[in-house]
Amino acid sequence: MIPRPVRETGGDRVTVRRILLSEGVTAFGDGLWFSMWAVYLTTIQGVPAASVGVAMGIGGGIGLLVALPIGTLTDRLGAREVLLTVTALRALFSLAFLALHSFWPLLVAAALFTSMETAAKGTKVAFVYLLMPEGACMPVLARARVVQHLLYAAGAGGAAWVLSRSAAGPYHAAVVVNSLTFAASAAVLARLPHVPPAPAARRPAGTAALRNLPFVAVMSSTALLALCWALLSSGLPLWLKDDTAAPVWIAPLAVLVSSLLIALFQIRVTRSGERLVGAVRSSRRAGLALAGCCLVFAAAAWPTSPLVACLLVLGGLCLHVVGELYYVAARWGLSLSLMAPGAQGQYQAVAATTEGAVVAVGPALVTTLVTGADGAGWGALALVFLLCCLPVARLCGPAVRRAAGEAGGVRERSGA
Structure with a gap:
């Protein structure tokens, strides 16, 4: 390294x-x-x-x-x-x-x-x-x-x-x-x-990150959590406009409140993902929170009272903020912990590309699911958020066990 x-x-x-x-x-x-x-x-x-x-x-x-x-x-x-x-x-x-x-x-x-x-x-x-x-x-x-x-x-x-x-x-x-x-x-x-590049003799091939299929799978599955941004910027305004009694101006207010809460809590929540086992746990928390957010947003279509609809939207927004905070913590923790020495650039490029692809298709996908589906689209999004986190623990299992073994070895040597 x-x-x-x-x-x-x-x-x-x-x-x-x-x-x-x-x-x-x-x-x-x-x-x-x-x-x-x-x-x-x-x-x-x-x-x-x-x-x-x-x-x-x-x-x-x-x-x-x-x-x-x-x-x-x-x-x-x-x-x-x-x-x-x-x-x-x-x-x-x-x-x-x-x-x-x-x-x-x-x-x-x-x-x-x-x-x-x-x-x-x-x-x-x-x-x-x-x-x-x-x-x-x-x-x-x-x-x-x-x-x-x-x-x-x-x-x-x-x-x-x-x-x-x-x-x-x-x-x-x-x-x-x-x-x-x-x-x-x-x-x-x-x-x-200046940070010196990895010596050529210790540098993996330029396709090492792509050939690391568990890493690509983890980055691809957790990248689906990035749909949270399209959910707030594209899906929520259309849903408010066409399917709820809440005023549409709640949507830009939600973006502003979300940004402020992210600024307040991102540093604290990021600590949860500094170790690989914590990053796996954070991905699971992100998926659960974002799935709950989708279901609460869907429920906002039921009340005829604008006040009640607004309260439901704000409740969904709180879950959205929690999900986004833990998603970012998980993403950093997973990508940094699973990188190979000397190939940090290409591993982070894979992480950025998988997330970028989801961000690119996110607005169209979320808009298609949310509009005209009477809440079923929100349910589909909730299912995506839940399922995309399921393989993370299994895919990271060998790396988690390896890290635990190394930590145990260090403790034994220290005790000796």
Whole structure:
């Protein structure tokens, strides 16, 4: 295994602050762009709405395929260098949206942009893992997610102002600002310490992560829990509008409340997944909570009182927050604990790709299940959340037993 760096406490604080700053400026740009891209591309750039959906969907799917080769490069060239390059390319590719007005250029731009976005997620986790001392990776990732939620909300607030304008200038300026956030993030990353790549003699083949079928199975099954984001952003607003007595404005309020609660509790809940056995348990808790959330949302269609319907929706939201918190903790814990030494980049690329695929199809899948099914769609989603966690314990069993044996061996040697 690549030895972890040992640093003074003050140096760690500086490093962590720079990681959080890099994450924060990127999150602001993401919140700005993802809150306005549909209106920008259709209204300002004149691309037909149907073409936008198809181009962004296909382009995003193509972009997911690039993450694994970039993960392999991370192991060969160094995590900081690859993350810096990917972030700089995100700045460049985001500007492409300024110059397109038809389907094919949009598809290419979406593929390029999504490929760098997905690659950045996996490479960032691998970089933080290799950069931080033992046991510090997940707490830092949790703090970064808190910063991400807060700055994403700020970016969405900026997008709200842009969307209130009728002139094209503010929209184009917002695209440029989004690009500048990636450039600023890259500048911060350049000041972080270099992490040497794994020596060639100790580096697995570039397809090692894909050939580790239990790892791929764990990442693929738990990735289905990422449907929780589409559930809140796509499914709930339509359900409120068409099938409940609750007002539709509860949906954006639910997103805001969810973000605040995530920011408050993510660091605490993440501790539950730091060990592999805890990560397995967290995945089970996530599935149960999200399944319960679906059933409570479905029940919100029964009362005719708007107040009672709102209370049910808020109850479902609380379960959703619990599920999302434990999902993130489980995802980090599983992917970090099951990685092979010297192949952190490609393993995290597999994790990012499986999650990215679910995120890409999530809105369409959730919308299809929720609309016009009289609550049965929520039941189907609840079943998905329950079933996707069932194989995790069995698939992780050998690794859990191995970790327990190693821990027992350490205790025996210490006692000796």
